[in-house]
Amino acid sequence: MKALVKEAAGPGISYIDVPEPQIENPDDVHLQVAYCGVDLDDVKVYLWNDQAAKDELLRLPAILGHNAAGVVTAVGSAVTGLKPGDRVAIEPIINCQHCDQCQSGRPNLCIHKEIFGKRRGGFAEYAVVPQRCLHLLPNKLSLQEGALLSSFGTAVHAVEVAGPAPGDWAVVIGATPVGMMSALTLKACGAKVVISDVVDGRLEIARQLDGVMVINARKDEPRRFLADLTQGRRADVVVQTMATQVAFEEALGVVCDGGSIVSIAPHSRPVELDIYPQLSQREIRLLGASGRTADTWHRMFDLIESGRVDLGPFVTGIFPMEQYDTAFELMRTGAALNVLVRPGDIATQTNKA
Numbered sequence: 001m002k003a004l005v006k007e008a009a010g011p012g013i014s015y016i017d018v019p020e021p022q023i024e025n026p027d028d029v030h031l032q033v034a035y036c037g038v039d040l041d042d043v044k045v046y047l048w049n050d051q052a053a054k055d056e057l058l059r060l061p062a063i064l065g066h067n068a069a070g071v072v073t074a075v076g077s078a079v080t081g082l083k084p085g086d087r088v089a090i091e092p093i094i095n096c097q098h099c100d101q102c103q104s105g106r107p108n109l110c111i112h113k114e115i116f117g118k119r120r121g122g123f124a125e126y127a128v129v130p131q132r133c134l135h136l137l138p139n140k141l142s143l144q145e146g147a148l149l150s151s152f153g154t155a156v157h158a159v160e161v162a163g164p165a166p167g168d169w170a171v172v173i174g175a176t177p178v179g180m181m182s183a184l185t186l187k188a189c190g191a192k193v194v195i196s197d198v199v200d201g202r203l204e205i206a207r208q209l210d211g212v213m214v215i216n217a218r219k220d221e222p223r224r225f226l227a228d229l230t231q232g233r234r235a236d237v238v239v240q241t242m243a244t245q246v247a248f249e250e251a252l253g254v255v256c257d258g259g260s261i262v263s264i265a266p267h268s269r270p271v272e273l274d275i276y277p278q279l280s281q282r283e284i285r286l287l288g289a290s291g292r293t294a295d296t297w298h299r300m301f302d303l304i305e306s307g308r309v310d311l312g313p314f315v316t317g318i319f320p321m322e323q324y325d326t327a328f329e330l331m332r333t334g335a336a337l338n339v340l341v342r343p344g345d346i347a348t349q350t351n352k353a
């Protein structure tokens with residue numbers, strides 16, 4: 001089968017023939033990949049930056065691609081509840097089920113996890129993963145939207161970690177796709193939401209989100225903007241999708257004393273933090289969020305099926321896999337919101353009920 005493979009350390013990626021994966025374990029599921037989204041993590045590995053070079057979960061040669069959806073083609077002997085023809089999305093954190101983290105309901109932090117897209121992956125015609133990493137798509141979702149679910153789950157889990165109460169003020173820093181999905185999720189939780197960015201194109205897209213205030217962090221003085229909105233109190237919750245020094249200072253500026261900052265930035269540089277005045281004295285909770293749990297997937301499907309979140313507008317480009325260069329370039333430059341790669345032709349790819 002054809003696949004996009006990172007063969008060795010260094011820039012680039014190869015579009016080559018590799019052996020088709022086979023069912024090896026009783027709980028394995030074989031699927032035909034319909035779409036796989038290109039995310040910034042893939043771009044990092046493609047370009048081979050420092051973070052990619054230091055990524056201990058990346059095992060070369062690796063088929064890249066985390067954000068995949070497809071159609072089941074065969075199931076192992078112990079698989080129940082899935083059958084050939086079912087449309088599924090992949091949870092890219094392949095957990096072990098047995099470690100303390102898995103046993104305590106945090107499979108996203110599994111000690112022995114494999115990340116789908118760092119060894120086996122979704123930029124391939126076929127994939128095999130354990131059943132526990134597959135989620136049946138609701139009829140309402142297309143396979144294209146299914147390929148956005150792991151990103152959406154990152155946003156939903158960030159909001160779970162932030163834990164806003166109805167009526168809270170929330171700020172999302174970065175009108176990235178995950179940032180906008182976070183804004184919609186916060187709004188669905190009853191929070192009053194402001195999203196900030198500095199890039200005109202992203203601000204323009206964010207302005208189309210219903211019921212979300214949009215500010216330009218360069219022009220609108222975010223700290224004062226929030227203070228004016230909240231009688232000086234500022235935001236209870238901040239979801240940060242950018243991790244630059246400027247974005248970090250913006251987060252500390254807009255969050256209220258006693259508030260929470262949750263970071264889901266996909267890449268970062270070291271930032272300076274003066275712990276006593278900026279954190280301790282103000283009782284700021286600085287939190288990270290990573291991946292998704294089973295509860296997150298339930299919430300995601302609830303948000304979609306209830307119509308509170310529509311992922312359709314987040315698909316802004318689809319390319320056949322052989323045009324991967326264009327797809328990666330659009331994501332690298334930020335010229336497209338979410339680009340999907342189509343590894344092959346799949347008969348049911350437009351079966352959105």
Ligand SMILES: [Zn+2]
Pocket residue numbers: 095096097098099100101102103107109110111112113
């Ligand atoms: Zn585990």
